[in-house]
Amino acid sequence: MNPLRILGRDVAIDLGAASTQIYVKGKGIVLNEPSVVTRSLATGKVVAVGADPAPKGDILTVRPVSGGVPYDGDLTRHMLRHFLKKAHGHPFARPRMVIALPSDPTGIIGVTLRNMAYDLEARRVYLVHHGVAAAMGAGLPVKDASGNMVIDIGCDTTRIAVVSFGALVTARTIPVGGSDVTRALVAHIRRDHGLVITEAAAEEAKRGIGTAWKPLRRQAEVPAVDPYTGERRTVAISAELVYRATKTPVERIARAALDMVEGLSSDLALDIGDRGVVLTGGGSLLRGLTRRLRQELGIPVQRAERPVETVALGLGRCVDNLRRIPGELVTRL
Template sequence: MSLFRLMGQDLAVDLGAAGTRIYSRGRGIVLDEPSIVTCDTRTGKIVSYGADRPAGGDDASGPAGGTRAVRPVGGSDALDREFTQRLLKHFLRKVHAHPYARPRVVMAVPDDSTATDRRDVQDLAFEADARQIYLVRHALAAALGAGLPIGEPAGVMIIDIGHHTTRIAIVAGDRVLTTRSVRSGGAHVNGSIARLVERDHGLIVGDGDAEAAKHGLGTAWKPLDRQVTVRARVPETGHESRVTLTAQDLYEATSQPADVIVRAAISAMDGCPADLAADVATRGAVLVGGGSLVRGLGRRLRARLGVPVRRAERPRESVALGLGHCADDLALAARLHAVRR
């Protein structure tokens, strides 16, 4: 075992509510797994982490063979925090394959984070055996990961559409200026699909099945003339059933969460100084986060904001890649290290 392996690689960790991505210095993304902890329903004990889940449980909201899947990241109670800490520790060990490794870790903190928020992330990393932690503001990591140069002084808007949250920031140089955070993301589209099926067909759709329908035919722009069949359950009997949804149904379900994002982006533009708004009118907005993969969301935003909108090449991974850039260049990580300004 080399000293290098024992001390630990330099890692960048994007610990998201839906998924965790880990980047290892010089190697790229080495882990990409759901941020899921699976517990025994009876004893409450953790039975597995991430992608290592018991068969039959593709639905994070329901029981599967006596187990319950929990997404603890971003949750607010003490158990969520404990599970998040254990999940992070598990992932770091998995990457290292060595129980005593003490890596240096780069992680993201919210753009409008308080000293307490930063302390929380720091504690999480130390509890997971990091020997040093660098905190980088989320929007800067996303911008770097989307291929935007950090030195560029003109303002650009970054829109990260995650699982429960969309984070909007206007970034200029290495400064994060106007920020908005709203409760809208991929999970809201899934919830909206499930509500629509319940309203129109009286059937229950699990989160995994709503997610599959969204991947197949979800759209925030002109719906195609197509249909998708979704697995559902009859509420009274629990019997399995099927329901056919049109692209128009999925468009309807996507509209409300999409408009929450549109309104927040407009508010960010309205809230920033005129010269920055002029920059954004030229440079536009960049979409990152898995939620941005819904078809037509970029077009909808472009039409409503009146600025150019493009999606990053690897939107689910942009934050991890940007943090990874900092792990490759710890001097940059130290320069961007989030402190109160």
């Protein structure tokens, strides 16, 4: 009997606020679903997880993860157990797990992720810093002496990291992400038009016509509701409005990146100035963002080839070669 059927293939988990991705050794990324759990308001029971269709009726859909950290441990475990069963197809699998570790100066997050993984029947847990995984997934030479900077723009946070000599040099997380732009659009429509639009509608418009660079004269019609009469309406969101909504988030990301560079040694700072920055994460997909940040930072900026999957791919490299990955890259628990 193949022991992999009993123990389960090694897996990597990129636990994000917007989505969770699971990489299985020898197979690649086999699952990419929204990090959401839907509960019945009547019974409190979970009725849908991830991309599964939710039933009609009084339900509440929540995101139990923020910034790569479970803020609702019970719901996160329920969600991951559901995802792992899908990924493995075997209810009794006990795989080794590699998990992305956000910035964790206190060590509490690492302990939380470790305990959660063991609750999910992991037989061993490996934590790889999120910034290191992103750099590896982007194909950067993380083992070289040169400095490599990665900016991962997620749903609710942006993580900035510098990697050199196969190890994390410095990292910072700021509470800015793609959802800030979406919420700004919702607030603008409410303030200037007196209408309510959903974040989902604003997100769709942002992806369709949005830009972080000089906008064209484009707009998108989105459904809206008059909160006082309940009348259904439509309202236009312009590319110019999206551009204005990106101003504060982009400036905060650029300021944090510049502050980090200023704190580096002169050699590493010169490396970053020469090699530039690689953008990853779903938030990096906004049109014109690389050009806008290039202007703000004054150094080269490019987007990873597969920005949404970059961290999962980096973790997957660890999963595929656990015995060959240098010890400084991995924390074994």
